[in-house]
Structure formats: C-alpha cells, structure tokens
Amino acid sequence: HRHLLGIAGLKPADILVLLDLADRYVDKNRAVDKKMSLLRGLTQINLFFENSTRTRTSFELAGKRLGADVINMSVATSAIKKGETLIDTAMTLNAMHPDVLVIRHPDSGAASLLSQKVSGAVINAGDGSHEHPTQALLDALTIRRRKGRLEGLTVAICGDILHSRVARSNIWLLNSMGAHVRLIAPPTLLPAAAERLGAEICTNMRDGLRDADIIMMLRLQTERMRGSFVPSKREYYRFYGLDRDKLSAARTDALVMHPGPMNRGVEIDSVIADDIHRSVIGEQVEMGVAVRMACLDLLTRHLTAGRGAA
Numbered sequence: 001h002r003h004l005l006g007i008a009g010l011k012p013a014d015i016l017v018l019l020d021l022a023d024r025y026v027d028k029n030r031a032v033d034k035k036m037s038l039l040r041g042l043t044q045i046n047l048f049f050e051n052s053t054r055t056r057t058s059f060e061l062a063g064k065r066l067g068a069d070v071i072n073m074s075v076a077t078s079a080i081k082k083g084e085t086l087i088d089t090a091m092t093l094n095a096m097h098p099d100v101l102v103i104r105h106p107d108s109g110a111a112s113l114l115s116q117k118v119s120g121a122v123i124n125a126g127d128g129s130h131e132h133p134t135q136a137l138l139d140a141l142t143i144r145r146r147k148g149r150l151e152g153l154t155v156a157i158c159g160d161i162l163h164s165r166v167a168r169s170n171i172w173l174l175n176s177m178g179a180h181v182r183l184i185a186p187p188t189l190l191p192a193a194a195e196r197l198g199a200e201i202c203t204n205m206r207d208g209l210r211d212a213d214i215i216m217m218l219r220l221q222t223e224r225m226r227g228s229f230v231p232s233k234r235e236y237y238r239f240y241g242l243d244r245d246k247l248s249a250a251r252t253d254a255l256v257m258h259p260g261p262m263n264r265g266v267e268i269d270s271v272i273a274d275d276i277h278r279s280v281i282g283e284q285v286e287m288g289v290a291v292r293m294a295c296l297d298l299l300t301r302h303l304t305a306g307r308g309a310a
C-alpha cells in the first residue's frame, strides 16, 4: 500500500502486520532513549484542518521518534485562510517533496483527493464522518493486548454513530478480524440503512451492552449537527450516558474505551472514565503513538530499505 486512507482497503493480513509492528514500538516507546534514526532525512507534514489533541501530537511524536523532520502546518495561520483550495495547498506542499503527508479534514474523501495529487504517502488522520483508520488500529491494539485476541469478542460502540468516522473505521476493522459489533444509539443518531454497516443495531443501552466484552463510548459531535436534531445533554446522559447501572449489563470484565475528546457527564460518567479497573482510555493514547510509528515505518519502507526497522 502507498497510502493509508481507510481500514476499508485493508486485508486482515495487513491489519495483523500493522498491529504486530506497533506492538514492538510500544516497548521502544517505554525505553528511556526513544529516538531512532529509521526515517532520518525524510520529511513529514501534518496538515490539520480540524482541531486535534491526540492525533496531531501522536503523529508528531511518532515521526520525531523515528527520526523524521516533522512540520505541523497550522491551518489557522496558513494561506488556506486567504482562500487557497485544498488542491492548491496540496500542489504547493508537494513541490517541497514531503515523504509523508498526514491530513485531517472536515470533508469525507479529502485524504483520498490529496493522495491523487501528491507523490508522497498520505495518511488519513480523520476525514469528515468517513474514516479514522489509525484510531481503529490503536483501539484494536489496546483490545488485543488486554484480551489477547479480537476474534469472537462482542464490541458495543455507543453514541453518535451517524457522525462518527471512529465508528466506521472500527466496524470495518472489527468485522474483518472476526469480532461481533453492536451499535447502540438513539434512532436520530444512526445513519440511514445502519443495518448495512454489518453490525447489530440496538437503540437501548442495557440491551446493547448485555454480555459485551468491550464498550466504546463516542462523543456527541454537535459541530456536525448543523440544522439537524441536537439532543439535550441531560436527557442524552439519562438514556445513553455510561453509568454504573448501565455498565452492569456488560460482562464483569468488560473494558471501557473512548477515543477522546471526552465529555464527562454527557456520554460517560466521570467515575467510570477514571476507573482503573475498567477504563483503558489512557492506554489507547499510548497505543496511538506506537500505531502511528508502525504506519509511518511501513509506508516509507521503499525509502528506508536496509536501515533495520523495529
């Protein structure tokens, strides 16, 4: 593969290679000296058209730990603010010969469009409500390290499925790896023809959480609800917020996950988010750096041959 645009284009074997390599980078990231020279001389540009804490920081750390020169293009201070199109920005950056472009954009398909215009590898760091492949990979790595497998697990993805690129990438990945996926959401936050996504659909939390091994909570993406129905936070929490009572329907060893950013008291009770026995939210962030290192490593192998990867 030249680019990482989504999970949809990956085979189970590709996913396994990425997860196995990321596993090795977890150990390297725990060492005192985290700096490697595998990507020495290579240039990585992070192009974020939407806000981000975890993804932008971890892509920057991942590139720097591998020895690449990493540039963060701040859209707020770029020529995009003067009306330059995505294509013109892409052509301009391409003229500087970056080896990797990491893009986050509010429009579905933006990463794919960029990949047709530049010579370097493109990594989708989230495009609209379409895909967020590195999030699904880091979620899978977190689950596999905790549960030892993905196959046969019941994973409940709860909340604003309609606007969630995290949900879409996770559904592709989990189905591909033999897990059973349940989507739990109010009918207003499910996409049309949700049943075609390849998951069981539930509109009641207790039904959906029954015997679940993994619970993934999602944020209400009110920024994508322009003109459509926006639920009241208090009512949403009552019916769809993960609290002790609803959590008791899941398996006693069920893990609670959240891609972040989290809205405490809206989709998740603060006590559960901080419960060290149930919540793996911090671990997901740690796995995020390792997964992004694995992606950068694999997508630049044609340039780093013979240097000795992880």
Ligand code: CP
Binding pocket: 051, 052, 053, 054, 055, 056, 126, 135, 259, 260, 261
């Ligand atoms: N999970 C995630 O994409 O978080 P950020 O928006 O902070 O990058």
